[in-house]
Amino acid sequence: MPPKVIRALRFLKPSMSDIAERKDISALLARYPPELRQSALMPVLQDVQEQHGYLPVEALEKISSHLRIPIAHIFGVVSFYSQFSLTPRGKHIIKMCMGTACHIRGGHGVLDEIQSYLGIGDKQTTPDGAFTLEVVRCLGTCFLAPVIMVGSKYYGALTPAKARKIIDGYRDGNESAPAVRRKEAAE
Numbered sequence: 001m002p003p004k005v006i007r008a009l010r011f012l013k014p015s016m017s018d019i020a021e022r023k024d025i026s027a028l029l030a031r032y033p034p035e036l037r038q039s040a041l042m043p044v045l046q047d048v049q050e051q052h053g054y055l056p057v058e059a060l061e062k063i064s065s066h067l068r069i070p071i072a073h074i075f076g077v078v079s080f081y082s083q084f085s086l087t088p089r090g091k092h093i094i095k096m097c098m099g100t101a102c103h104i105r106g107g108h109g110v111l112d113e114i115q116s117y118l119g120i121g122d123k124q125t126t127p128d129g130a131f132t133l134e135v136v137r138c139l140g141t142c143f144l145a146p147v148i149m150v151g152s153k154y155y156g157a158l159t160p161a162k163a164r165k166i167i168d169g170y171r172d173g174n175e176s177a178p179a180v181r182r183k184e185a186a187e
């Protein structure tokens, strides 16, 4: 990633909790000996993302110096895998599937409803930090199409109205619609 982009990313304002949490990365890095280098990179990135909800640039710099891997290479890995995010994400991640089965069974109508109801597009987060929307290609549960995933829960056979109800459930702190766990879905 070009230096000017890295500099620009630094201007993303961290919250006080971000700053406090970032101190903890040293303890996390201590679990990965520098000799592991490349083989430790993915697990470290996953751990940091799990801890922060995204990958702060400062954390990537620390990983770079700890594992002695060039920062440009780390940015290459982060931008290649869609599981990683360089910007803060919402409390609830909504993955909307737009793969073939979901597309054919009305996924576009559900996606339009979610976007207009939340006022955000793909890879955007609501101003209150409650929801991030991510459009994905297939969630591996095509028989539930059209399907969304919120956190680790699947919601299938969706209509625009059902999608709105699910979002309201998360807003109110209780998930109103019954979810289908991936394991159950596969049975």
Ligand code: FES
Residues within 6 Å of the ligand: 097, 098, 099, 100, 101, 102, 103, 137, 138, 139, 140, 141, 142, 143, 145, 147
């Ligand atoms: S196409 Fe949507 S889950 Fe596979």
